[in-house]
Amino acid sequence: MASSTTxxxxxxxxxxxAYDKTLHQEYKYIKYLPVYDESTTFPPLQPFEFxxxxxxxxxxxxxLFAADAPDVSVSKIAPVIGTEIRGLQLSQLNNQxxxxxxLLIAERGVVVFRGQDFKDIGIDxxxxxxxxxxxxxxxxxxxxxxxxxxxxxxxxxxxxxxxxQRKLERLNTIGFHSDxxxxxxxxxxxxxxxLSVPETGGDTTWASQTAAYSRLSTPIKTLxxxxxxxxxxxxxxxxxxxxxxxxxxxxxxxxxxxxxxxxATGQKALYINPGFTKRIIGLKVEESDALLDLLFKHIAAGxxxxxxxxxxxxxxxxxxxxxxxxxxxxxxxxxxPQEGLRHGIRLTTLADKPRGVYGLESSW
Ligand SMILES: O=C(O)CCC(=O)C(=O)O
Ligand SMILES: [Fe+2]
Numbered sequence: 019m020a021s022s023t024t025x026x027x028x029x030x031x032x033x034x035x036a037y038d039k040t041l042h043q044e045y046k047y048i049k050y051l052p053v054y055d056e057s058t059t060f061p062p063l064q065p066f067e068f069x070x071x072x073x074x075x076x077x078x079x080x081x082l083f084a085a086d087a088p089d090v091s092v093s094k095i096a097p098v099i100g101t102e103i104r105g106l107q108l109s110q111l112n113n114q115x116x117x118x119x120x121l122l123i124a125e126r127g128v129v130v131f132r133g134q135d136f137k138d139i140g141i142d143x144x145x146x147x148x149x150x151x152x153x154x155x156x157x158x159x160x161x162x163x164x165x166x167x168x169x170x171x172x173x174x175x176x177x178x179x180x181x182x183q184r185k186l187e188r189l190n191t192i193g194f195h196s197d198x199x200x201x202x203x204x205x206x207x208x209x210x211x212x213l214s215v216p217e218t219g220g221d222t223t224w225a226s227q228t229a230a231y232s233r234l235s236t237p238i239k240t241l242x243x244x245x246x247x248x249x250x251x252x253x254x255x256x257x258x259x260x261x262x263x264x265x266x267x268x269x270x271x272x273x274x275x276x277x278x279x280x281x282a283t284g285q286k287a288l289y290i291n292p293g294f295t296k297r298i299i300g301l302k303v304e305e306s307d308a309l310l311d312l313l314f315k316h317i318a319a320g321x322x323x324x325x326x327x328x329x330x331x332x333x334x335x336x337x338x339x340x341x342x343x344x345x346x347x348x349x350x351x352x353x354x355p356q357e358g359l360r361h362g363i364r365l366t367t368l369a370d371k372p373r374g375v376y377g378l379e380s381s382w
Contacts, residue, residue: 071151202272204369217357229323233316273382
C-alpha cells in the first residue's frame with residue numbers, strides 16, 4: 019500500500035555500521051570512507067531566502083557550450099530526461115557557466131559529466147562548487163566523511179552488513195525517492211560523484227516528474243493541482259534509532275503541493291515519492307492510498323520518461339530533486355571482489371519552499 023513505505027516496513031537490524039578498515043588499506047579514497055559522527059546534534063533547519071541560479075542564466079547556454087570549445091560533446095540520454103556531457107570539467111566552470119548549468123539541470127532533470135577530476139580537486143573546492151547553488155544539507159542520519167558532515171556517503175561493499183541485509187528483505191532493490199523531501203525547503207541541485215564503480219551494475223535511474231505530470235489526464239491534473247501531501251522524516255529517524263544510529267537533527271514533516279512549479283523553468287512537476295510521501299491532505303485514507311499508489315506505480319513504471327545511467331570512473335551526476343525521482347540499482351554481488359566496491363559522495367543543496375498552482379504553498 020502506498021502509505022506503507024520501505025522505511026516503515028523494514029525490520030530491526032543490529033549490525034556493525036562501521037566499515038572494515040583492514041579491507042581497504044590500498045584504497046585510493048580511504049579518507050572518503052563512511053563514518054558516523056556520534057556526538058554532533060543540530061537544531062532545526064531555519065528558513066532562508068533562495069535565489070535559483072537558473073533564473074539569471076542565458077537560456078541559450080552560450081557560455082556553457084561556447085562555440086570555440088569544439089571538444090565538448092553534449093548528448094541527450096533519453097528524449098525527455100538526461101543530458102550527458104564530455105569534454106568539460108566542472109572544476110573549471112565560471113559563474114555564468116554554473117548559472118546555465120543550473121538551468122540545464124532543471125530542464126533536463128539530470129546532467130551527467132564524464133571524465134571529471136572532481137574527486138581530486140580537494141574537499142574545500144568541492145564544497146565551494148556545490149555551495150554556489152544553495153546552502154548545503156546535512157543528512158539527519160546518514161554516514162558521511164571524516165570531519166565533513168555535508169558529504170553524504172554512499173557505500174556498498176562486503177563490509178556494509180546493514181545494506182546487504184536490507185537487500186535480502188525484498189524482491190528487488192528499486193526505491194524511487196526525491197532526497198529528504200520532508201524538509202520544509204527541500205533539496206534542489208544535488209551532486210553525486212562515485213569514487214569507486216563496480217565492473218558492471220550499480221546504475222542509477224532518474225524519472226522525470228515533469229513528464230510524469232504531463233502524461234496525466236486533465237481531470238486528474240486539475241484534482242492534484244489543488245492538493246498537498248505530507249512528507250515525513252519520522253520513519254527514517256525512528257528506524258535509524260532502532261538500528262543504533264545517531265539522529266543528529268530531529269525529524270520534521272511538511273505538507274507540500276503535489277504539483278510543484280519550478281522557479282526557473284516555470285514547469286509543473288509531480289512532487290510526491292514513495293520514499294517519503296505518506297498521505298494526501300484532506301482525503302479519506304483509502305482515497306489517499308489509492309491515488310498515491312496510482313502515482314507511485316506511474317513513476318516507477320514509466321521507462322519512457324526515465325534515464326538509466328551507467329557510472330564510469332570520473333562520472334559526476336547532478337540532478338534537480340524538485341523535478342525528478344531516482345533510485346539506486348543494487349544488482350551486483352558485493353561479496354565478489356572482482357565485481358568491486360561501489361562508493362560515492364553526495365553534496366545536496368537546499369532550495370525554495372515548494373510553490374504550487376493557484377498560490378498553493380507548503381506548510382507544516
Ligand atoms: O547510489 C545511488 O545510485 C543513488 C543513491 C541516492 O539515492 C542518492 O545519492 O541520493
Ligand atoms: Fe537519493
